Amino acid sequence: MGLMAIDKRDLSAFIDGLIPQWEVVAPVPVEFKYAFRKVGSFQDVALDYTNTMLPPKKFLLPQRDELFSCNPEGGPSLTPRFDETPRVLFGVHSCDVHGIWLLDDILAEGCSDPHYLCRRSNTLIIGLDCKGPCHDNAFCKDMGTLKPAGGFDLFLTDLGERYAVQVGTGAGTALAERGGFYMADFEVREEFFAAWQKKQSGFPNRIGYDTAALPNILAESYDDIIWEALEMRCFDCGACTTVCPTCYCFDVLDENDIGTDRSIRYRRWDSCQLQDFAAVAGGANFRGKRSDRLRHRLLRKGKYFKEKFGRFACVGCGRCGRSCLLHIDVRDVFNQLKG
Amino acid sequence: MNHKYVSPYVPRLAELVTARQLTSREKFFEVRLQDGSALGHQPGQFVEVSVFGVGEAPISVSSSPTSQGLGFELCVRDAGSVTHALHELPEGSTIGIRGPYGRGFPLDELKGNDLLFVAGGLGLVPMRSMINYAVDNRADFGRLTLLYGSRTPADLLFADETERWRGTPDFHVATTVDLADGAWTGQVGPITKLFGGVAINPVRTSALVVGPPVMFRFVLKSLLMMGVYESRVYLSLERRMKCGVGKCGHCQIDDVYVCQKGPVFPYTRVRKLPEAL
Amino acid sequence: MTVRAGVFAFTSCEGCSLITLEVEDRLLEILGRVEFVNFREAIDDKSDDYDIAFIDGAITREHEVGELMKIRERAAILVAMGACAVQGGLYFLKEYHEPGETLAYVYGDKAGQFDTMPVRPVSQYVKVDHSLYGCPIDKREFVEVVTALLSGRRPNIPDYPVCNECRMSENICVFERGLACMGPVTRAGCGAICPSRHVGCFGCRGMVDKPALDQHRAVLTERGLTEEEITARYRMFNGHWGSAHEKP
Amino acid sequence: MKNLDIKVEHVTRVEGHGNIVVKVRDGRVEDARLDIVESPRFFEVMLQGRSWQEASWITSRICGICAVTHSTASLKATEDAFGIVPSAQTVLLRKLLLDGEYIQSHVLHVYFLVAPDLLGVGSVVPLAGTHIEVVRMALRLKKLGNDLCALVGGRHVHPVAMKVNGFTSLPEPAGLASARERLVAARADLDATVELFKTLRIPAFTRETEYLSLKGVDEYPLYDGDMMSSDGYVFKPRGYLESIKETVVPPSSAKHVAARRDSYMVGALARFNNNHGLLHKRAKAVADAVGLSAPCHNPFMINVAQLVETVHCVEHAAETIDMLLGSGMSVEVSDVRPIAGRGVGVVEAPRGTLYHDYTYGADGMITGANCIIPTGQNLANIEADMQGILPGLLGGTEADVAQTLKMLVRAYDPCISCATHSIEVVFDRG
């Protein structure tokens, strides 16, 4: 869709204008890091933030997601739960926009997931371009996520005095009609193009080969000793999947209310890196070896989804590598496999 | 409450019509959907069974779609929270059912073939669905053979029915146990021991295998040695499952969701999945 | 359904027993379902007829063993409650000192009149059906165990490390603050309360079933802890943790 | 009744294990004891060889009900040893935590452990049937105390955010502001409690004794100060060993503690008697309303004094929050350099004065430790009260005698689980 622009001084009014109608979520500083939180005013937003601790997926696929409640009286009767809170995710970097875009595909595919889709359809996403690599281990350029390609309504790029605004959807157009936005003229387009050129050259490549080869490299490395070597560096804590914008595996649990016998079935984030993720009642554990679990995660990131959706399930944000106490970094592993 | 979204995670309500102890660990249930509709399953498919306030577990449908009953049948081993709670429920209780899910046995491909059923332990539960389907559509299939292995004689499931199958024309049934007791006069040893005693025509035979994970490798070897075509071997694989609809990630074998593409797989597919066996 | 329950304290600070009263929001509802028939801190009545026994405290004396066994015989379900009952807890620290010197230090010339035996978790003597971990136990988890037992399911108690919960809470890892942490090997369920307040986990909930001990040691070493410091950390709450790891 | 043998095993509704033993021969009280049958736990030994960072974590586990006070005494002992003076902000936050602990502990004691006696039922459970509003009120007040502790210290039982010379992290101002609202709202519940207390019949028994507590200067003293006796002398915390003596008294139970007389009392009534002038005016009004005036020599009035202190702590907590929010909290650098030497930390726990005394090596490792807990200090006094009250009771039934003695012991709020030096005694039943 089209390219628009908004003057910087008008952004604050635009965002504050959304707050009465939407729950506005944006990056805020938490000591020396950042997190997506509900904000009360544009002032709270950290515009120049580096990659948040958790990705914004927590607002679309919350850690605890209630599926339905069960009232045993007269039935029982089951009531599905859907979260229809109108929400705006503001300030999402392009890697995280890619993450959401991938979740959109995954959760809509096959038997679609209405709990996600309901939240998603009530959520507007306003992206914001980062200006330089946020961390030493970010490899978004290699994973092709420097630039948003879908999954956003508006996407802002800093041009100094104003932002260029890519409009991704009809809902984005409607947002832009709230005022402050104007069609990009020739000058804005030139500046926008220049900014993109600058961004592209400002980000280094951190994988030593063209990632188009990644699925094949991973396929050939299935039995590589590298997986065994990683065994001794992993705790099975699942930090890596928790912080990953494209991980979505979950566990399903029942919870009872002690007073009333009512129960709630909910799901919560799970991790394929935990020891019992694939264990069954008979005692068999189909991925009992740590190295097998690690390989599974890496293959999902670099091969399986690429083959299914044409996009990697890794957006190169580098969060997993930064969260791992013994420094298992997807990018390093990708590099070593070719080495 | 008419919502524009329908959640696949919300089960349909069903009644536990009968509950009968089969062995010390397994119970047999007849289940009827509350709205009176038929489950509409294929042999080899499974359902997600809910005990509200306890949880949900994937359980194979054990009855054949051809069976005359009003509902469908399950056979459940007391193995943990949900299965234990099911065992404790009195007849008439309300449970939840989602599904049927997954891919069952490929009926069209099997038609006209001799069928060799190989079942270990609880594997007979889903296999029973297919066996009774074949018995009820006897003309569609050639020779039928069931090889069934169990831990002890006391663990043998569906003894009456096994006898009935034995009496079906051109149906050969052989059983073995790992640990015999005094009264047992039959075979003792792993299921592969039964292969020596069966006469099959490998080129006409489709082999269906369901059992515990340790069983597959040895059975496959025997089957291939007997000359059964790889393309005519079907396996039903168990995995941890939570959602049943290809989302939660637990049942994945490499990039394949067992709840979507399985639990029944042609061996030719499984062979390409390093994590499968 | 209601159940009869007893709360019994052996060698402990009785903080865990008190936590059962700290669920103020749910206490009346719990009392509607759980009839406490033996609970010295809260009630006068004493009955030997109960379905569930909650055990607070480690076993440190001969006569406690007998009492514990009697409780086990009577209760259908026995729940070990808190680090002392589950893994011997902090009191195990005394086992790193000579027994004779220990008594003499506290009781001086009267030391001869006292006796104590090695600190042991409840599971050393009787079968434990469920464990509530932590020092003290977590009140939400107490409610979870009670509700799960009432509805006939296994309580949802995590078997993954605190790190998982810690990342979920978007804590800044205390290693990044230059502190040391037992989180990578410690069972989650406390909501990573210590790291949330910028304190390294002390491992009070005991270890996950299969802790990655070598890896953890590697992290601590990489962050500059000496062997002695690492051992001190492990001893604090996990001196008697499973026979394989006794006395690190 | 000429001969009487009473053995009340495991006095219920106290924390810890205590047995009351009474022996009367020919109308003469031969023995009246409170035996502690708690297992010895050897904290003084466990502390040896552990570092200054861990001391408060370890000693918090002495007692689950007054873990905040143990942590506080421990931190003060370490700071005393290292010559550290914590910031005003740290002191305010610690005081706020103490207020929270007092509210939770006193409410628990008054409502759950004592009120059933005074209302003539076996526990708080039947009260839920007969006095549901009272129970709801008690739960609300107790939760307020708990939540205050959780806000500042991370949690009530074994707080996590307290450390030497500071706090590991600070409470959110918004959390403090909402806690303040709840404190103010709690006045209604406290007023109702006062009305309830006016209707309760408190046994009339008096025995004059010595009262020890911290001495306040410009504030009702819970956190610090010199030690004072109602007998008119004061001493420095560091010099406590010259003023009070611990003794193992075979074959009697725990270590007894005495000052200049044979026994003394610590706790709410001792603090009230010594410092009542420094109470918040609302607390003073409550004392007047329920008929508590200093000096009071009735040990059963300890519970009334606890109610008065609860009112004080609610007001004090609200004022402390005002100070914290008024000055604005800031993250402070807490520099700690261990030096060899000894330090003493004295704090008023809900049930009385608590002493922690550590000796450190230059490496910051503990080489020696001593902890004196309130219940140990009160033991001799409880027994003296038992001796004093018994002659007047002998006309009643054995059950009545036992009930009154149990009430007396409970009135002291004995936390026997923190009687670290306690031992089991085999005794003669006549």
Ligand SMILES: Cc1cc2nc3c(=O)[nH]c(=O)nc-3n(C[C@H](O)[C@H](O)[C@H](O)COP(=O)(O)OP(=O)(O)OC[C@H]3O[C@@H](n4cnc5c(N)ncnc54)[C@H](O)[C@@H]3O)c2cc1C
């Ligand atoms: C496609 C498919 C078809 C199936 N068909 C059948 C069938 O027809 N009949 C049948 O009986 N089964 C069948 N199963 C297996 C069945 O799904 C499992 O037995 C069931 O999921 C167990 O669920 P549960 O809630 O009862 O056990 P859970 O409570 O989940 O426990 C499972 C096991 O793990 C152990 N465990 C797990 N976590 C803990 C913990 N924290 N502490 C202690 N123990 C723990 C338990 O002891 C138990 O043995 C099938 C499975 C699949 C995938």
Ligand code: SF4
């Ligand atoms: S795998 Fe790692 S680098 Fe890739 S998207 Fe997930 S967290 Fe980011």
Ligand code: SF4
């Ligand atoms: S602070 Fe501790 S528990 Fe949290 S992530 Fe770091 S190591 Fe794990």
Ligand code: SF4
């Ligand atoms: S973080 Fe560690 S020490 Fe703290 S409560 Fe949790 S398990 Fe215990």
